[in-house]
Amino acid sequence: xxxxxxxxxxxxxxxxxxxxxxxxxxxxxxxxxxxxxxxxxxxxxxxxxxxxxxxxxxxxxxxxxxxxxxxxxxxxxxxxxxxxxxxxxxxxxxxxxxxxxxxxxxxxxxxxxxxxxxxxxxxxxxxxxxxxxxxxxxxxxxxxxxxxxxxxxxxxxxxxxxxxxxxxxxxxxxxxxxxxxxxxxxxxxxxxxxxxxxxxxxxxxxxxxxxxxxxxxxxxxxxxxxxxxxxxxxxxxxxxxxxxxxxxxxxxxxxxxxxxxxxxxxxxxxxxxxxxxxxxxxxxxxxxxxxxxxxxxxxxxxxxxxxxxxxxxxxxxxxxxxxxxxxxxxxxxxxxxxxxxxxxxxxxxxxxxxxxxxxxxxxxxxxxxxxxxxxxxxxxxxxxxxxxxxxxxxxxxxxxxxxxxxxxxxxxxxxxxxxxxxxxxxxxxxxxxxxxxxxxxxxxxxxxxxxxxxxxxxxxxxxxxxxxxxxxxxxxxxxxxxxxxxxx
Numbered sequence: 001x002x003x004x005x006x007x008x009x010x011x012x013x014x015x016x017x018x019x020x021x022x023x024x025x026x027x028x029x030x031x032x033x034x035x036x037x038x039x040x041x042x043x044x045x046x047x048x049x050x051x052x053x054x055x056x057x058x059x060x061x062x063x064x065x066x067x068x069x070x071x072x073x074x075x076x077x078x079x080x081x082x083x084x085x086x087x088x089x090x091x092x093x094x095x096x097x098x099x100x101x102x103x104x105x106x107x108x109x110x111x112x113x114x115x116x117x118x119x120x121x122x123x124x125x126x127x128x129x130x131x132x133x134x135x136x137x138x139x140x141x142x143x144x145x146x147x148x149x150x151x152x153x154x155x156x157x158x159x160x161x162x163x164x165x166x167x168x169x170x171x172x173x174x175x176x177x178x179x180x181x182x183x184x185x186x187x188x189x190x191x192x193x194x195x196x197x198x199x200x201x202x203x204x205x206x207x208x209x210x211x212x213x214x215x216x217x218x219x220x221x222x223x224x225x226x227x228x229x230x231x232x233x234x235x236x237x238x239x240x241x242x243x244x245x246x247x248x249x250x251x252x253x254x255x256x257x258x259x260x261x262x263x264x265x266x267x268x269x270x271x272x273x274x275x276x277x278x279x280x281x282x283x284x285x286x287x288x289x290x291x292x293x294x295x296x297x298x299x300x301x302x303x304x305x306x307x308x309x310x311x312x313x314x315x316x317x318x319x320x321x322x323x324x325x326x327x328x329x330x331x332x333x334x335x336x337x338x339x340x341x342x343x344x345x346x347x348x349x350x351x352x353x354x355x356x357x358x359x360x361x362x363x364x365x366x367x368x369x370x371x372x373x374x375x376x377x378x379x380x381x382x383x384x385x386x387x388x389x390x391x392x393x394x395x396x397x398x399x400x401x402x403x404x405x406x407x408x409x410x411x412x413x414x415x416x417x418x419x420x421x422x423x424x425x426x427x428x429x430x431x432x433x434x435x436x437x438x439x440x441x442x443x444x445x446x447x448x449x450x451x452x453x454x455x456x457x458x459x460x461x462x463x464x465x466x467x468x469x470x471x472x473x474x475x476x477x478x479x480x481x482x483x484x485x486x487x488x
Contacts, residue, residue, distance in 0.1 A: 032109055032157070036268040038101055040077045043094035043428075045070050046087045062272075062308045064429070065344060066392040074270075093427070101269055104430035108155055152226055152440065154433045155218050158189070158262045161254055164225065165194050172232045174198070175245065182253070183323030186276050189258040191323055196231055197249035198242075205414075205458060206249045207336040207451055208328065210398060213289050215260030215271045219423050219431045219439060220340040226440030227447055228252050240448050248455055251331060256398075257288050257320060270429065274320060278305035279313070286312040289339070290394065291321045292401035294469070295353025297476045299395030311396045328402070333412030336454035337402045337419070338447075343429055344391075344422035345383045347371050347446075350403040352388030352420075353395045356468045358403065360459050364417060367453050371419075374445035381424055381442055388420060405469050408461040415459040419450075 043064055062074040072093060075083060084090055094100050156164065169178035175198055181190035197204065211224035231250065234241040244250075255261055259275040273285030283306035290300055290311030300311030316322055328334060347368045350358040358364065368385030375383050388394060401407055402418040424439055425431045431439070 032265050034267065034269050038097040038270070041074060041097040042077050042080060042092055043072055043074050043097060044080060044083065044090050045072050045093045046083070046090040100428065101430065104432065107432045152222065152436050155222060157265045158255065158258055161221060161225065162192055165192060165254055168228060168232060169194060175232055175235060182327040183319065185259045185320055186274055186318065187259040189262065191253065191255055191258060191320065193327065194228065194252045195249055196228060196245065196252065198235060198245040199247060199249060204247065204249050205333055205335045205455060206251055206331055207454065208251045208253070208334050210253050210256050210324070210337065210339045212254065212261050213256035213339065213398065214341060215257050215264045215273070216269065216429045217342040219342045219436065221254060221261070222436045223340055223423060223440055223443055224252055224254060226436065227443065230440070230444055240452070244448070244451050244455065248451060253324070256324060260285070272308050273310065274318060276318060280305050282306070286310055286318050288318055288320050289398055290396040291316060291318050292396045292398050293406060294396070294401045294404045295472065296396040298353060299393065315396060324398070328407065329410050332410060333414045334416050335414050335458040336417045336450060337399065338450065339399045339418070339420045340423065341420055342423040342431060343425040345381060345424055346391060346422035347383050347385040348388040348391060348420040348422065350388065350400050350418060352393065352397045352400050354468055355389050358387070359415065359466050363459065367417070367450065368419065370449050370453070371446040374449045375442045378442035378445060379438055405465045409463070411461065413461055415461040417454045417459055
């Protein structure tokens with residue numbers, strides 16, 4: 001092929017451009033390497049009729065999913081025989097977990113993409129040093145730009161997501177403010193945040209989205225990016241988005257658990273907790289969604305540090321938890337909050353720590369049903385709206401604390417309407433990347449419904465404390481710690 005003549009200056013510019021473009025594209029997905037093997041592991045479904053049976057089942061291994069009447073467990077295959085002595089009705093859901101993960105990895109990181117990146121690297125290693133075939137360089141840049149346009153067709157690592165949010169802010173500086181770090185994790189990683197609004201009203205109300213608190217739930221972080229991008233791209237052209245950003249501020253925390261998320265890319269794809277050291281050298285990590293103050297004493301055992309839902313040696317023991325609580329208080333008033341999770345197709349409202357009705361229960365129940373209806377209209381996905389404890393009892397939840405009197409007392413006269421949304425897929429945490437966009441598409445109407453409702457009718461808080469919370473605080477007054485004492 002005959003090469004077009006280029007001036008030395010033009011060649012230099014093209015070379016630098018190609019190199020920079022490659023650098024952007026090559027970090028789009030980032031390196032993924034798994035060290036942990038899941039050989040001899042399976043996932044089983046067992047009946048879950050009583051609290052006593054749950055205690056027995058949880059001893060075996062990792063609880064993947066609870067539904068009314070059943071519980072899914074990740075267990076060693078050889079332990080299944082012992083398990084069936086207690087629960088003969090247990091059945092296998094995933095018969096080979098290692099194969100299941102490998103299949104998911106093949107979908108997340110297809111050979112085609114690896115070949116594409118290898119081809120681009122060849123261009124840089126061989127074509128550019130010999131100053132030949134600039135047309136191929138241009139083609140490589142075009143392919144990389146196409147990859148950037150398909151950001152939501154794949155998952156991304158911690159560093160790539162940080163850069164994506166920073167770029168979103170720099171490209172849309174009138175709408176997005178990037179906070180490089182609200183504090184650092186246990187291993188010293190930054191916890192960035194972005195604020196999205198078109199309002200200049202200093203008293204504007206805010207909505208908070210929390211992402212990736214459980215490390216293996218990758219669709220959580222991907223959905224938060226999809227929502228952020230949708231708001232920014234549709235401001236000025238979509239009436240609902242424009243109205244929301246003109247009147248509200250959205251705060252997005254991409255990584256509630258940055259250390260755990262990074263670990264799922266480097267070692268163990270199914271890791272859930274953070275990476276804190278515990279009293280047991282063989283077991284690391286605290287479940288950050290069991291480390292918040294409300295109800296912690298009722299269900300968290302400090303000696304249970306090998307459990308997947310280990311809530312820490314004490315409430316708010318983890319720097320990530322304290323950073324979140326502190327940032328919440330600095331950004332009052334926050335009138336709405338969603339903690340994004342997977343998997344299960346659920347919209348869960350408080351409480352998880354008690355079966356007693358939460359304050360303004362009819363309001364949060366009704367809004368949950370409206371959100372579920374909005375989701376179903378898009379792709380027909382059916383979400384179940386219910387209180388967290390109806391699915392299972394859980395203590396020290398982030399969403400429970402955000403709805404608590406403790407949080408409300410410094411929140412400018414409002415109680416934060418809070419939900420846990422368990423995103424689509426009832427079988428596994430390994431949601432294929434081709435479902436990122438459909439998930440985002442069906443969530444947008446629910447987010448719109450949620451934001452409009454809390455904007456137009458926020459829950460006021462006049463200082464009258466909830467009797468159930470008062471009883472808990474009195475019962476554990478020698479151990480209960482006011483979260484404000486941890487503000488940084």
